[in-house]
Amino acid sequence: xxxxxxxxxxxxxxxxxxxxxxxxxxxxxxxxxxxxxxxxxxxxxxxxxxxxxxxxxxxxxxxxxxxxxxxxxxxxxxxxxxxxxxxxxxxxxxxxxxxxxxxxxxxxxxxxxxxxxxxxxxxxxxxxxxxxxxxxxxxxxxxxxxxxxxxxxxxxxxxxxxxxxxxxxxxxxxxxxxxxxxxxxxxxxxxxxxxxxxxxxxxxxxxxxxxxxxxxxxxxxxxxxxxxxxxxxxxxxxxxxxx
Amino acid sequence: xxxxxxxxxxxxxxxxxxxxxxxxxxxxxxxxxxxxxxxxxxxxxxxxxxxxxxxxxxxxxxxxxxxxxxxxxxxxxxxxxxxxxxxxxxxxxxxxxxxxxxxxxxxxxxxxxxxxxxxxxxxxxxxxxxxxxxxxxxxxxxxxxxxxxxxxxxxxxxxxxxxxxxxxxxxxxxxxxxxxxxxxxxxxxxxxxxxxxxxxxxxxxxxxxxxxxxxxxxxxxxxxxxxxxxxxxxxxxxxxxxxxxxxxxxxxxxxxxxxx
Amino acid sequence: xxxxxxxxxxxxxxxxxxxxxxxxxxxxxxxxxxxxxxxxxxxxxxxxxxxxxxxxxxxxxxxxxxxxxxxxxxxxxxxxxxxxxxxxxxxxxxxxxxxxxxxxxxxxxxxxxxxxxxxxxxxxxxxxxxxxxxxxxxxxxxxxxxxxxxxxxxxxxxxxxxxxxxxxxxxxxxxxxxxxxx
Numbered sequence: 001x002x003x004x005x006x007x008x009x010x011x012x013x014x015x016x017x018x019x020x021x022x023x024x025x026x027x028x029x030x031x032x033x034x035x036x037x038x039x040x041x042x043x044x045x046x047x048x049x050x051x052x053x054x055x056x057x058x059x060x061x062x063x064x065x066x067x068x069x070x071x072x073x074x075x076x077x078x079x080x081x082x083x084x085x086x087x088x089x090x091x092x093x094x095x096x097x098x099x100x101x102x103x104x105x106x107x108x109x110x111x112x113x114x115x116x117x118x119x120x121x122x123x124x125x126x127x128x129x130x131x132x133x134x135x136x137x138x139x140x141x142x143x144x145x146x147x148x149x150x151x152x153x154x155x156x157x158x159x160x161x162x163x164x165x166x167x168x169x170x171x172x173x174x175x176x177x178x179x180x181x182x183x184x185x186x187x188x189x190x191x192x193x194x195x196x197x198x199x200x201x202x203x204x205x206x207x208x209x210x211x212x213x214x215x216x217x218x219x220x221x222x223x224x225x226x227x228x229x230x231x232x233x234x235x236x237x238x239x240x241x242x243x
Numbered sequence: 244x245x246x247x248x249x250x251x252x253x254x255x256x257x258x259x260x261x262x263x264x265x266x267x268x269x270x271x272x273x274x275x276x277x278x279x280x281x282x283x284x285x286x287x288x289x290x291x292x293x294x295x296x297x298x299x300x301x302x303x304x305x306x307x308x309x310x311x312x313x314x315x316x317x318x319x320x321x322x323x324x325x326x327x328x329x330x331x332x333x334x335x336x337x338x339x340x341x342x343x344x345x346x347x348x349x350x351x352x353x354x355x356x357x358x359x360x361x362x363x364x365x366x367x368x369x370x371x372x373x374x375x376x377x378x379x380x381x382x383x384x385x386x387x388x389x390x391x392x393x394x395x396x397x398x399x400x401x402x403x404x405x406x407x408x409x410x411x412x413x414x415x416x417x418x419x420x421x422x423x424x425x426x427x428x429x430x431x432x433x434x435x436x437x438x439x440x441x442x443x444x445x446x447x448x449x450x451x452x453x454x455x456x457x458x459x460x461x462x463x464x465x466x467x468x469x470x471x472x473x474x475x476x477x478x479x480x481x482x483x484x485x486x487x488x489x490x491x492x493x494x495x496x497x498x499x500x501x502x503x
Numbered sequence: 504x505x506x507x508x509x510x511x512x513x514x515x516x517x518x519x520x521x522x523x524x525x526x527x528x529x530x531x532x533x534x535x536x537x538x539x540x541x542x543x544x545x546x547x548x549x550x551x552x553x554x555x556x557x558x559x560x561x562x563x564x565x566x567x568x569x570x571x572x573x574x575x576x577x578x579x580x581x582x583x584x585x586x587x588x589x590x591x592x593x594x595x596x597x598x599x600x601x602x603x604x605x606x607x608x609x610x611x612x613x614x615x616x617x618x619x620x621x622x623x624x625x626x627x628x629x630x631x632x633x634x635x636x637x638x639x640x641x642x643x644x645x646x647x648x649x650x651x652x653x654x655x656x657x658x659x660x661x662x663x664x665x666x667x668x669x670x671x672x673x674x675x676x677x678x679x680x681x682x683x684x685x
Contacts, residue, residue, distance in 0.1 A: 033285040043289070049281040050288055053374070062295040069296045073303065093317045100314065111307035119303065121332045132363075132464050133386070135373045135457065142364035149361050156332060163330050169499070172318030173327035177337060180610060181349030189346060190666055198553045200560035200665050201320060201589070205553055241374035320559075321586060323611040325626045485627050486609075498625065 045230050047238055054239040059134070063127035067155075068226065070120040077113040078215065085165070087211035089204045092167040117159050124155045136240035144232040147225055154222045161214040167207060175210075176202055315499070325484045325498040334478030335471055341486055342404050343433035344425075352437070356467065367460045382461050385452050389462040392444055393469035400436070401477055405488050441466065563588040563661045568685050571599055571659065580634055582615050582622075588663040590650055591615065591622075595635045598681035601650040601661045602636040603668060608643045622647070635676040646671045652682045659683060 012018055024035035034048045053059060084103055085095045099106035128148065131137060137145035164175045179202060182193040198205025233239065282288070329337050340348035372378030377386055417424035422431075441463065448454040448462040480491040484498050522530075563585060565571065574583060575594040582591035582602075589612075590601045604613045604622075611626035621639060622631035629641030636647035649669035651662045669680050 027285050030283065033283050037284050043285070046284045046288060048284055050284055052280050052282045055282055055287055055291060057291070059374075062291070065292055066295060066299055069299060073300070096314060100311075107311065108304075108307050111310065111312050112303055114312035115306050115310070116303055118331075119299075129468060133376050133461070135371075135375070135378055137364040137367075138370050138373050139364065139368060145364050146361045149357060153357060160330060160333065166314055167318050169315040169318050169322075169324055170313055172320070173324050174329050177327055177329040178333070181336065181340065181345060184340075184345035185350040186346050189350075195548065195552045198551070199556060199558070200663075201558065202318075203558055209551075243370065243373060320589065321612055322614070323626060325611065327611075 045234075047234065050239060051241050053241050060130060060239070061126065063123050063130055067120055067123040067127055070116045070123060071222070071226070073116045074113060074120065075219065077109050077116065078219075080109050081113055082215060087165065087208050089167065089207055092165065092207060096166045096168075113162075117162060120155055121159055124152050128152055134240060138240075141232075141236045141240065144229060144236060147229050147232065151222065151225050151229060154218060154225065158214065158218045158222065161210040161218065164202070164207060164210045165214065172202055175206070322499075326482060326486050328478070328482070328497075331475065331479050334482075335474035337486075338401075338474040338478035338482070342401070344429040347430065347433065363460060363464075367456045369455070369457060371457060377461060378457055381452055381454070382458055385448055385454055385458050385462050386465045388452070389444060389448070389465035390469050392447075393466035394473055396440060397470050397473040398477075401473075401488075558587050559589045559663050559665060561588065561663060563590075563663055565592060565601075565659050565661055567657050568599065568654070568659060568683060572685050581617070582633060584615065585661070588650075588661060590661060590663060591636075592661075593634055593636060595676060595678070595681070597678060598685050599652065599659070599683040600636070600681065601652055601663075602631075602647040603650055603663075603665060604647070605665070606643060607638075607645050607647060608641070613647065632676075637671075637676055638674050646674060649680060654683065 023039055024032045027033040027036040037043045037046055037048050081099065084099050084106065086092060096110070099110050101107075131145065131148065160175070160178065164171045179193055179197055182196065183189045185192055194200065196209070198209050328334060336349050336353060339352065342348070372382070377383040413424050413428065416428045420427040444462050444466055445459045448459045452458060454462065477488075480494060481488055483489040483495045489495065565583075565585065571583070571592060572594075575581075580594045582593050584591055584604075585601075589605070590603050593600050593602055605611075606613050606624040606626065606629055608624065608627055608629050611624050613622050613624045613629075613631065615621075615633070616623040619630075621633045622636065624630075624641065624643070627642050629643035630639040631637065631643070631647055632639055636649070638644075638646055648665075649671070650664075651667065651669065653660050653662065671677065671680065
């Protein structure tokens with residue numbers, strides 16, 4: 001009964017399409033496990049082998065990895081939300097309302113985007129705390145700590161720019177608090193706030209600017225820094241551990 | 244019993260695997276590790292990553308199904324909700340600016356802290372204790388000490404500020420202090436407090452625990468984490484209308500909107 | 504073909520002589536790249552700075568002095584709200600002023616409460632006078648700020664730039680701030 005599908009599966013696996021995708025057998029031997037990791041573009045972020053102590057969950061609590069995971073979730077849900085959202089003062093709020101009431105699965109996607117955003121702030125912070133207490137910023141990983149600090153700031157700014165987009169009272173006045181703080185910067189405050197928010201108070205300019213920053217500029221910058229961050233983990237000797 | 248594949252150490256033989264670090268050789272101690280200290284990424288690490296990601300995805304899905312993201316009325320500059328609060332992860336700054344000048348609390352203090360944070364690995368350059376939480380039992384004691392120190396002091400300072408302001412401190416300052424109600428209350432006193440208390444923490448750690456650079460750095464970092472958390476908690480759950488202080492269980496709801 | 508640099512061929516006098524050819528090229532590449540990056544960065548700031556301002560910050564026409572005075576006459580000096588420009592037109596003795604409706608205490612939007620016949624900030628209860636916007640109670644440290652008003656071809660134009668206001672420090676009505684007399 002199962003001979004026919006088994007035969008078809010065998011043919012697929014020995015056919016040219018499969019062989020063009022995978023250049024190794026199933027990863028059940030050391031050789032194939034190594035090949036699986038370093039011939040796969042997604043898996044090759046990892047080395048082939050890691051130090052055994054790094055596998056202990058209480059060492060990292062997976063916080064760095066989960067931050068990246070949430071970044072991916074946010075990219076996916078955010079892209080979906082963009083299909084229904086228009087960043088203008090008279091449409092934005094109605095579009096969010098439509099997402100919640102008219103669009104199928106709109107509410108849950110918006111919820112996921114919101115909670116994952118909050119979650120990412122938490123995981124990035126906890127990741128930093130872990131990295132500090134395990135002394136993982138020490139040479140040769142100094143510069144990666146600097147990159148990580150920038151990523152923490154970017155995470156906060158990403159979350160903050162997204163906060164304005166629903167254009168409801170909560171968003172408007174929370175971001176107004178930020179506007180007033182930016183204005184209070186010494187010497188350049190008024191000018192800086194005016195240029196960044198595009199006006200003397202929040203309006204159409206601020207909404208559009210925050211939208212562009214939130215969906216294009218900041219995710220690009222974050223992705224760029226994440227790439228450097230990961231690359232340097234590998235180049236600085238992998239995950240930290242006792243000497 | 245089958246022997247595992249791949250290179251195996253002989254008993255008594257010091258076969259070592261060198262992990263490469265692409266940095267200048269004199270700046271890094273060469274990392275030698277025994278072969279048996281490593282594990283294959285496939286399957287050992289990938290299975291952990293997979294399970295972690297799945298658990299979080301399920302958790303996120305459940306939370307998103309259970310709790311809706313907040314959405315209030317359409318925004319209008321005509322009515323200010325009372326209090327207007329920033330998102331929770333910035334409420335620590337908003338809390339801070341109740342106690343000092345706006346520009347100092349909202350811009351200068353965070354900028355200085357972030358620059359200091361980036362400088363940490365260039366100040367603490369020893370490689371002692373990498374990969375070990377708190378480096379040593381002494382480090383752990385220092386962390387507990389700094390946590391207690393920072394938490395208690397931050398709470399007391401917030402309460403002290405409230406107490407003083409309730410008893411006409413601003414009026415007193417503008418009548419008696421040089422520079423009126425700005426120079427001392429908004430600048431000199433907060434700046435001095437922050438610098439003196441941080442320096443005192445470092446000194447205490449050096450005297451009581453004979454701390455080295457790594458150890459006072461643990462104290463400063465722990466202090467930061469605790470101050471950050473305390474400010475966030477106070478800002479989120481203890482500030483009601485007018486940013487006045489309330490007990491978390493007696494927090495009045497936000498006064499939403501007023502006709503123009 | 505790239506040949507190794509030969510020290511003997513270069514003259515060694517003056518700054519140009521001391522800079523080796525290869526260093527000069529290197530500096531050129533570096534300078535060119537920095538120049539290009541600098542140009543792109545310098546372009547961003549003026550590009551992002553908005554020139555066309557709607558609402559707060561714009562110059563808002565509010566009609567002629569006569570029509571405004573007529574309106575004040577018929578409503579017993581109830582302040583005239585301009586939502587877009589975020590100000591109230593008030594009628595103190597002898598003229599018209601435009602009060603920025605941002606509480607001088609902590610920046611809340613101040614509404615006019617008809618039942619109390621004055622401005623009452625909802626945030627901390629600051630009270631302002633209906634005609635002059637000076638403080639009548641509450642924590643506000645000074646009167647509401649005033650926008651400059653100019654008359655152009657019979658129409659009053661309110662300059663709502665919040666960085667260029669009449670900032671009264673004393674809490675009393677001073678007729679010298681009047682720009683429009685009527």
